Amino acid sequence: AQSVTQLDSQVPVFEEAPVELRCNYSSSVSVYLFWYVQYPNQGLQLLLKYLSGSTLVKGINGFEAEFNKSQTSFHLRKPSVHISDTAEYFCAVSGFTGFQKLVFGTGTRLLVSP
Amino acid sequence: EAGVAQSPRYKIIEKRQSVAFWCNPISGHATLYWYQQILGQGPKLLIQFQNNGVVDDSQLPKDRFSAERLKGVDSTLKIQPAKLEDSAVYLCASSLEASGYNEQFFGPGTRLTVL
Numbered sequence: 001a002q003s004v005t006q007l008d009s010q011v012p013v014f015e016e017a018p019v020e021l022r023c024n025y026s027s028s029v030s031v032y033l034f035w036y037v038q039y040p041n042q043g044l045q046l047l048l049k050y051l052s053g054s055t056l057v058k059g060i061n062g063f064e065a066e067f068n069k070s071q072t073s074f075h076l077r078k079p080s081v082h083i084s085d086t087a088e089y090f091c092a093v094s095g096f097t098g099f100q101k102l103v104f105g106t107g108t109r110l111l112v113s114p
Numbered sequence: 115e116a117g118v119a120q121s122p123r124y125k126i127i128e129k130r131q132s133v134a135f136w137c138n139p140i141s142g143h144a145t146l147y148w149y150q151q152i153l154g155q156g157p158k159l160l161i162q163f164q165n166n167g168v169v170d171d172s173q174l175p176k177d178r179f180s181a182e183r184l185k186g187v188d189s190t191l192k193i194q195p196a197k198l199e200d201s202a203v204y205l206c207a208s209s210l211e212a213s214g215y216n217e218q219f220f221g222p223g224t225r226l227t228v229l
Binding site for chain 2: 004032036041042043044045046051090092094095100101103104105
């Protein structure tokens with residue numbers, strides 16, 4: 001079974017500042033890793049995913065994440081945030097084989113202020 | 115391409131009443147998921163369908179929750195009778211296939227309040 005820990009429930013940041021949202025996972029098998037974003041009163045939207053290959057993954061809206069197998073982490077970063085990035089961000093993991101379900105973390109609320 | 119559709123968007127009921135949610139996935143997507151998202155938590159998978167068969171319902175409270183996906187397209191999730199702790203957003207998602215690497219596309223959700 002897999003699990004995900006998002007260490008920060010809320011991250012306040014000023015506009016144009018860099019941000020990092022932390023995610024650690026636990027699994028006994030190889031995994032796929034995902035970051036989803038949820039804007040108020042909307043469903044989840046995929047930001048980026050790591051399947052294999054390069055450990056640095058680039059996604060939409062200027063976000064990127066780095067897979068670190070030794071530290072079992074998949075932290076999300078953006079060099080300069082905008083007000084419109086205010087949202088809830090979820091890290092998720094699924095296993096490699098069979099009908100693998102997506103297991104989500106508890107989410108990190110990113111609050112961008114002027 | 116049309117996204118995942120859900121209705122209703124909001125529902126308020128009293129405890130012990132019944133309620134049903136509807137989901138129409140993206141055309142051609144074989145796999146359909148229902149998630150429960152309680153305030154302050156991440157989504158939790160309730161049930162997963164592959165076409166019209168159930169793949170995983172290990173976290174579905176089967177004494178009160180039921181779901182079906184007739185003809186492998188639309189799906190309905192029902193709660194009967196509802197409890198206060200069922201207050202949550204119910205998200206439907208779909209993907210091309212059930213493999214772990216497939217992107218899941220989410221609908222806007224149904225916010226259920228049980229009084």
